[in-house]
Amino acid sequence: MDNNHVVLETKNLNVFYGNFLAIKDVNFQVFRNQITAIIGPSGCGKSTLLRSFNRMNELVPSARSEGKILFNGEDIYDPTIDPVEVRRKIGMVFQKPNPFPKSIYENIAWGLKINGFRGSKSEMDDLVEQALRGAALWDEVKDKLDQSGLSLSGGQQQRLCIARAIAIKPEVILMDEPASALDPIATLKIEDLMRELKENYTIVIVTHNMQEAARVSDYTAMMMLTGEGERSGTVIEFDRTNIIFTRPKDKRTEDYITGRFG
Template identity: 60%
Template sequence: MDSTQPYMDTANQMETVIRTENIDIFYGSFKAVRGVTLDIFKNKVTAFIGPSGCGKSTILRCFNRLNDLINGFKLDGQIYYHGQNLYDPNVDPVEVRRRIGMVFQKPNPFPKTIYDNIAYGVRVNGLAKSKAELDEIVERSLRQAVLWDEVKDKLGENGFALSGGQQQRLCIARAIAVNPDVVLMDEPCASLDPISTLAIEDLIHELKENYTIIIVTHNMQQATRVADMTAFYNAKAVEAGKRFGYLVEFNDTQSIFQNPQEEATQQYVSGRFG
């Protein structure tokens, strides 16, 4: 993938890493998401909030083309990554997924050692020229995920031996080991206890120094704690029990929660629905 001239938000002097322009998402003939336009800014945390069924995770998975694997998926509109159309026929989805990593709702370490969990993507992508370089990448990734001190003496143990919170940090370390530009997180704390959740949130604050992060969360308090920007999505019922998602409002997080411009946003963040 070749980067072109970056988009800039000239008012706020923020570089746009990902831009969506009026995207519609279909599964078969059903339009699941309608008309979403927004910018994802470099080295910022952007939260997607909204009720179930509003398309948050569906949109997130478009950014690294995971929806391509779903039968009947189709996207209209444009998604640009550093100015390049992510859905151009010449763009390799595998390369997209290296540059735009993913952390899922439930920790999903590979059934391998802690070391091999981190090393796997590095080996597949040929990012280390020697064992010493691979060792360095593994250590650096685990340090970035604030996990090194806890696992440095048991790198040969199975990743499943770790606690839930440690497993999720292992998955984050695995995602950043291949040196992505963007990290997607789909409710990364949903299955974690409060202490592990706070550890992941602290980690997100540290990671945004080096990565652009997009997080889907149902936890509005989490959005206020970790996000610089927040997009609120809602859903409208159509026929046969189906609902389509749409973007209601996108702004800096403080404005979304303290001074929303849309009544639906006000109702959601104040807990009157959702």
């Protein structure tokens, strides 16, 4: 579609839960330093697709996938690849803010420690500050780094989770409806933050909120249930966001984004 560098690419991706084909034949690309939104009605497999990108899907015991997901050209589902390694490179922010019930400082520092940080205390302090600044949270928390992450407001907690994710410097950040549990102001802050983050990271966001997808994303993938009995989700249209929201090509996309779906 463009000459942009492709960071993630799915090739004929099928994901099963047991015998149930949850998403089928998904082919699309995620471009570097762009925000890609995945939209679609409930239960169409948006989160499943997102969680395939960092192999979080495997936590569901019956989950299984076919096809490929290329991360910088390398298949992350190759048997020789350790999912732990994938997740270190492809971070994730969840729907509900889920900071650890530890101090704000520890929330950031833990990811660095387990990933083998061997520096001094002051180096660690710097990295924690960097991450918190990167998530536009530093000014609000710099005087209370030893307080529990749970003491923050919902919006701050979510930015703490973003700080925690960027602290280990991943290439891609997956966001699963990151603002759906937040009030409108906190939502807009997260959206602003996403636009800043895309300077250094590649972001994939799943959202129910079409306006949010329209506001923040550069590319949009529209998912819809198709196939036998309309039970398996797939990407029916993928294009630049401004095209998807003004003149989509697929009638189903049009019906969905104009609210005439179902």
